[in-house]
Amino acid sequence: MGAARVLIVNADDLGLSEAVNAGIATAHERGIVTSASLMVRQGAAAAAAGYAATHPALAVGLHIDLGQWDYMEGEWTVAYQRCLPDDEAAAEAECRAQLDGFRRLLNRDPTHIDSHQHTHMSEPVATVADRLAAELGVPLRARGGIRYEGGFYGQTGKGEPFPDSIGVENLIRILSSMPPGWTELGCHPGLGMREESSYGREREVEVRALCDLRVREAIETEGIELRSFAQLG
Helix, strand or coil, rough: EEECEEEEEEEEEEECCCCHCCCCCCHHCCCCEEEEEECCCCCCHHHHHHHHHCCCCEEEEECCCCCEEEEECCEEEEEEEECCCHHHHHHHHHHHHHHHHHCCCCCCCCCEEEEEEHHHHCCCCCHHHHHHHHHHCCCCCCCCEEEEEEECEEEECHHHHHHHHHCCHHHHHHHHHHCEEEEEEEECCCCCCCCCCCCHHHHHHHHHHHHHHHHHHHHHCCCCCCEHHHHCC
16 A cells, blocks of 8 residues: 555444534534444434435445443443344344445445444454455455554543543644554544433544644645545545
């Protein structure tokens, strides 16, 4: 992929809610977000697809959504589950159903694949997701030649606040330390969040950082090429 530094800024959770859709739209139109990943089974998925249809510069991938686990009072609890994560056949059936849902909503295939809470990083979902990505000929997060950068996130692994991580200063530090090649920067914008996510107020901070002019200037100063998953070719 050469010595150039190429950056894809991908927003997770598109379709989760109108608030998340609004944050992603703002960070795309006024900031540096180039791509997003759609949760087809969430309540604002149809509205997100409508937005994508009128904003073709935003590449849209499939955000596999098999469940959510929240860390509360010292232990992980299941918020919801769409299938048993250790059942490969059930996971494959659900992933393919979500791919079909994506195609119905957008009338095309996703430009990339990733997953909610990175469930595709563990087996058996890893095998299922890798198979889907290979069939579609699209990137799967943290696989192949695209490095994944997850350091722009405002909570610890146990859900504790980590505000410095989503500040402008840290985002610029991440950009300045990017190695040569392609990097995907993960983010989670949102505006006007209510109770739809345990990662709520942090999303608004992310929007401000992603839209900050100092970040855009840093990209230009560092000579980083800003692209989307649709521009991999």
